[in-house]
Amino acid sequence: MTVRLRSIELIVEDSAAAADFLTGTWGMAEAEVRGGTHYLRGSGRHPYLVALEQGDAPAVRSVTFTCSAEELDGIRARAGSAAIPVRADDPGGGEGVLVAMPEGECFRFLANCEEAAPLEGRDLPVQLTHVVVNSCDAEATADAAERLLGFRVSDRTKGMVFVRCNDSHHSTAFARAGFTSLNHIAFEMQDIDAVMRGIGRLRDQGMAPAWGPGRHGPGANVFAYFVAPFGPVVEFSTAVEKVADDYKVGAPEDWTWPENRIDQWGLSNKDNEALRAAEERFRFAAPAQQPA
Known part of the structure; x- marks a missing residue:
């Protein structure tokens, strides 16, 4: 299996303050800001690890994994109607499916994603x-x-x-x-x-x-x-x-x-x-x- 956990997409009440903590204290790096959503990364090749979307109440938008096209086909076939086709508009792009799990958890699987150049920094999360x-x-x-x-x-x-x-x-x-x-x-x-x-x-x-x-x-x-x-x-x-x-x-x-x-x-x-x-x-x- 080459499926890899990539990122988590969160809705937070103050995205700027959350980003300040994760970059200024926790140790992440700012990747980019798009429409008020802060994307934060580590030292590895993933374009971001955490997305912080401004919202009225805290919530998880999705947990995102990357995979090959063949693995995506397998997930799509197994999940059936639970797999919603999606095209990613966040850093790294890609297309795939959002799988609605039995208790409402949203797991997103993307293929054909772009990677980022690694960053130097001994205290950055990988x-x-x-x-x-x-x-x-x-x-x-x-x-x-x-x-x-x-x-x-x-x-x-x-x-x-x-x-x-x-x-x-x-x-x-x-x-x-x-x-x-x-x-x-x-x-x-x-x-x-x-x-x-x-x-x-x-x-x-x-x-x-x-x-x-x-x-x-x-x-x-x-x-x-x-x-x-x-x-x-x-x-x-x-x-x-x-x-x-x-x-x-x-x-x-x-x-x-x-x-x-x-x-x-x-x-x-x-x-x-x-x-x-x-x-x-x-x-x-x-x-x-x-x-x-």
Whole structure:
């Protein structure tokens, strides 16, 4: 599979302020502004990683993946009437489908996209490593991702079902939340030092991690979570595990921790209340793209 997570498109109440935080503090670079929508990028070849559209209430417009024309044909065939033809008018262009998932999540798949020249910068995120979604029924949503999108389940825990679209352990996951919304956005950093410098940069602005630093079980990635001033949970991450096609799907009993520990390192507490409130803010908007 060569499907790759590219970007997330958000509706926010103050796109300029959100862009200021993500570029001035979090560490992204401005790509361009189109009609009041800010497009922000990292150091890799994706033309942007986050789009910030001005709106009346926070919402997720779509989560975007790139793929080959052949893979797009497969998604279109599997998804059937759930696949809405679209032509992208954002940086990178491309055409493809917007797949309306069972709980209203909007996953967009684009082929024939243009890439950007890489940027230098040790504290720029390289790309998005995963976008996690809260689900009313995580098992049913993960099953739909396998059936409609061709994704594969990597692991199950008490809290999540982790799903991959290439050799990265997970590009998305579905949390057993009882409601549907954005759980968090994870930015892949160059290395552990870049994660730690990011934590320090946010501490300089009076922001402490809501959880982290630590190392997860499934995926084995290093993490630090923050609640962004404009609402969502954002994560510094690095070193997610690469898995082969024959990777054994883990069950919840495979991912247990000693008492009072919630990750491999056991260094940090977790602000469950702040994270929970932030995880409920961004629901999925109804599809707005015009058919191609």
